[in-house]
Amino acid sequence: MAGINDKILKIVRRHGRGARVYTAADFRHLGSDRAVWQALSRLTKAGKLRRLARGLYDYPRHNKLLDIQVPASADAVAAAVGAVAGDSLAAAHALGVTTAVPVRPTYLTSGQSRSRTVGNRIIDLQHAPAWLLDFKDTPAMPFVQALNWLGDNADEDVVDKLRNQMTPEIERALKNKRVPGRLREPIRMLTLAPA
Incomplete structure (x- = not known):
């Protein structure tokens, strides 16, 4: 059994402290489900891993100044x-088209909408429509999310801000993927060359 422990530690050390949050599925290739769960339990009891919530573990970072373990990042x-992406408000904020910020971390998922409590943090997972998930592996994802969040408020100033951040890859994805009717005009405006 020590072999699985060592292999798990090798994997988490390779990623670094605080870099990821793990589930048993991340180590399924190392042995049976029972062996992996037992190894995770032993590593947690030994203080090598931290159990964040049921089925969630991390290789915690330690803040020397405060002498505390740093909480796991909401993104991890x-x-x-x-989750497949952050929510649309966060994307719009990151692109500079709104000053509004999310009160609580919300992420898009292909699964059911749900909330997950980790420590004193609540993370909301919101079901994303299939058309939006088509953008998940493209650099156009935040642009589509921002336009979706803005809705009818996507005026010429917003389009100019977004256009200044576009790349040929983003423009290609915007032109080649299907979107709902309400987004067609803002995307058309965005992909047109400025006058």
Whole structure:
């Protein structure tokens, strides 16, 4: 059994402290489900891994100044529980088209909408429509999310801000993927050459 422990530690050390949140499925290739769960339990009891919530573990970072373990990032937890992207408000904020910020981390998922409590943090997972998930592996994803969040508020100033951040890859994805009717005009405006 020590072999699985060592292999798990080798994997988490390779990624680094605080870089990821893990589930047993991340180590399924190392042995049976029971062996992996037992190894995770032993590593947690030994203080090598931290159990964040049922089925979620990390290789914690330690803040020397405060002498505490740093909480796991919301992004890492969300990725471990099946999120595919941040929410549309966060994308719009990151692109500079709004000053609004999310109150609570919300992420898109291909699964059911649900909330997950990790420590004192609640992470919301919101079901994303299939058309939006088509953009998940493209650099156009935040642009589509921002336009979706803005809705009818996507005026010429917003389009100019987004256009200044576009790349040929983003423009190609915007032109080649299907979107709902309400997004066609803002995307058409965005992909037209400025006058």
